[in-house]
Amino acid sequence: EDQVTQSPEALRLQEGESSSLNCSYTVSGLRGLFWYRQDPGKGPEFLFTLYSAGEEKEKERLKATLTKKESFLHITAPKPEDSATYLCAVQKLSGGYNKLIFGAGTRLAVHP
Amino acid sequence: DGGITQSPKYLFRKEGQNVTLSCEQNLNHDAMYWYRQDPGQGLRLIYYSQIVNDFQKGDIAEGYSVSREKKESFPLTVTSAQKNPTAFYLCASSIGGKRGSTGELFFGEGSRLTVL
Numbered sequence: 144e145d146q147v148t149q150s151p152e153a154l155r156l157q158e159g160e161s162s163s164l165n166c167s168y169t170v171s172g173l174r175g176l177f178w179y180r181q182d183p184g185k186g187p188e189f190l191f192t193l194y195s196a197g198e199e200k201e202k203e204r205l206k207a208t209l210t211k212k213e214s215f216l217h218i219t220a221p222k223p224e225d226s227a228t229y230l231c232a233v234q235k236l237s238g239g240y241n242k243l244i245f246g247a248g249t250r251l252a253v254h255p
Numbered sequence: 256d257g258g259i260t261q262s263p264k265y266l267f268r269k270e271g272q273n274v275t276l277s278c279e280q281n282l283n284h285d286a287m288y289w290y291r292q293d294p295g296q297g298l299r300l301i302y303y304s305q306i307v308n309d310f311q312k313g314d315i316a317e318g319y320s321v322s323r324e325k326k327e328s329f330p331l332t333v334t335s336a337q338k339n340p341t342a343f344y345l346c347a348s349s350i351g352g353k354r355g356s357t358g359e360l361f362f363g364e365g366s367r368l369t370v371l
Contacts, residue, residue, distance in 0.1 A: 147297065175358045186259075186345050186362030187298075230298070234358045240311070243358060245297035 145170045149231050149246035156253050159220050164249045166231030167213040174241060176214050178207050179230040181248065187230055221253040257282045261346050261363035268333070268340070268370050276331045276366045278346035285351030287329040288360065291315060292343040301344075304329055305351050333368060341370045 150165045166176070175194050179187035191200040193209035200207045204225060206217045216229055228248040234241050259280045268274045280287065286305050290298040300313030304323040318337025323329055329348075333340045344367075347360040 152295075177358050179360075184365070184367075186261075186347070186365050187360075189359050189361070192358060232298075232358070240303075240305075241358065243298075243300070243360070245299075247295055247297050 145233075145235065145244055147231060147233055147244050147246040149229075149249050151249060152247070153250040154252070156218075156221055156251070158222055158253055158255050161217070161219045161221070163218070164216040164229055164251070165213060166216070166246055168231075168233045168244075169212075170233045170235050170244065172235045173233055174236060175234040176209055177232045177234065177243070178214070178216055179232065181228045181230055183228075190229075218251070221251075223253050223255055226251055226253045259346055259348055259361055259363035261344075261366050264364065264366060266366060266368045268368060270370060271335045273332055273334050274368065276333070276344055276346075276368070278329045278331065278363060279327055280329075280346075280348045280361075281327060282348055282361060283326070284348035284361070285326070286349045287323070288347045288349075289313075289319070289321065289329070289331045290345045290347065292345060292365075298345065301331065340368055343367050 147168045178190040181187040191207040196211045198209050204219050208215050228250045230248045231246040232243045262277045288303045289301040292298050299315050301319050302321040304310035307326050310323050320332045345365050346363045349360050
């Protein structure tokens with residue numbers, strides 16, 4: 144069964160304390176992996192797309208990496224404004240359609 | 256500015272009532288989606304549409320209905336047949352590829368529905 148699991152469920156960091164969020168997946172025929180950021184009460188905002196193992200993408204303090212079984216979102220020297228829920232989604236072809244399967248997310252809180 | 260507008264932001268419904276959530280986009284995207292978000296769960300796809308006048312059921316379509324009469328609009332009706340409708344509903348759009356979404360979705364701000 145296709146599954147996307149994110150860990151930890153919640154993470155509390157001090158400002159400047161670097162860490163990583165994990166997204167592991169069991170999906171046949173992966174077509175891409177996507178990271179989104181979601182602020183409370185808002186819709187998710189697209190961050191990155193990764194297509195193949197070994198690929199990396201960076202944006203400000205965030206760096207996303209991909210292996211054959213998981214992806215990491217590394218946060219370097221986080222700031223309080225990085226506090227949000229980070230969602231991972233994998234894409235596969237299902238019934239002739241590029242289907243997205245979302246994980247439950249990691250709630251990140253960065254304290255000053 | 257281009258984007259997706261969902262309304263209302265908050266909605267209260269009595270049991271047995273149908274309600275319609277509005278979703279409008281001015282991004283000129285072909286594909287539009289409705290997702291449901293519940294605490295502790297990933298987003299689940301309700302319906303999607305890759306082109307005007309065509310839509311497909313997602314993973315949890317029972318108790319919901321949609322229409323796609325215009326490219327810009329994709330309203331969702333939550334019917335009385337939906338057993339547990341209290342949730343956060345998200346509308347999204349994307350550039351439609353040969354087989355649908357590229358995976359980069361643009362989301363609205365969401366509509367929170369509470370059944371009293």
